Amino acid sequence: MVSAAAPPQPPATATDAPLPRRGIERLDLMLLCAEALDLNGAEATLILSEQLGFQELIPNRVELWKRRCHNPLRRQVRRGILATADSDALIRILCTQCERLYPLLRALLSAAEPEPIARQRWELFEERLAGLVRERMNPRRGGVQRLLDGAEGAQQRRQLILAMALAAGNGGFARLKASLMDAGA
């Protein structure tokens, strides 16, 4: 028996396609970096969500956590696809977080800072990030082990901070979204 063929769907474009798993992984890690930079980062994320008009999508901490659990590196992973509206909301929130945290991001990236002060800043950030990663991520995953690794992880952590600095503000949204949509990202 042959069923009626479904009408052809238009191909998904870069703007309406869902984020690949690696893109969600990077997005969640950047949100985690924002929390490591700001002790009230989780609260700030919720407040920003409300300010940006995403209260219906992300009304509370549990809904935020459920969306972030699409990250395959998490201890509790949700299967399925993260809806484009949800991922766009998280990217907007992250870009606004980056704008707010830009002075801290800039201080971490600046080569003009005295070496001991720069090192102290990085140590403080890395210590907080490692604590959050151990608390929320699955330590058996290679990606988590690489992130916590001394040399290899340092490069990855700097790359995350640079990406956040370049994604700060309204101008950063399209840049960051395109990056999270990279093939094999």
Added chain:
Amino acid sequence: MKQTLRFDQISCRLQVEGLPDVSTGQSGDVLGIITGWSLQWAGRPELEGRKEHLLALMQAVLPYARLLVSGAGRPLTSPGQEVDIAPAAGGGHQLLLRSSQPGTEPLTVVLDDAELSDLVRVLDQLRLDSRLLLTLDIPDDRPLRGREVSHRIPRRQRLAAPAAAVLALAVTTAASLFWPTPKPPAPAGQGLTQTDKLNAPR
């Protein structure tokens, strides 16, 4: 009627001067024609130029920033070759600016990550400013293809699939060489006499 837009960051200040394009009905504090711009950097020479030079700077720096977000920074040149930007050998980013005036040597500026992000922010602020009523020909941000981000995947993981394919091909080829082939059928007439083949005359 002359309007000035100014965008400040910690290490740089971009100032754009222009006029509203009255031929298209613009008025007030908008800017439809850019007459000049200047970029002041802390501790570096000030840059000045026309609209084309500003556009060239944006056409090189913004796509480069897009690549850096993906961790795939590589040398880029503006379409008119006025501006080059590339990762610097000792870290940071090297910006090469070629003057349109004859006899002027190109200017090389090395920026650290923080200075580059400041520059990207002032350029973003300019292109997204609601007072700038001018279409700027800047390429859209697009996702990178697989080979452009292949360096992100560890080499062992990247080579695993091709190596397995080569191994499978080698095993299949070797097995097919050792497989016993059926004996070829004897050619006609060999081993049989004419008498065997034909019925004996009665």
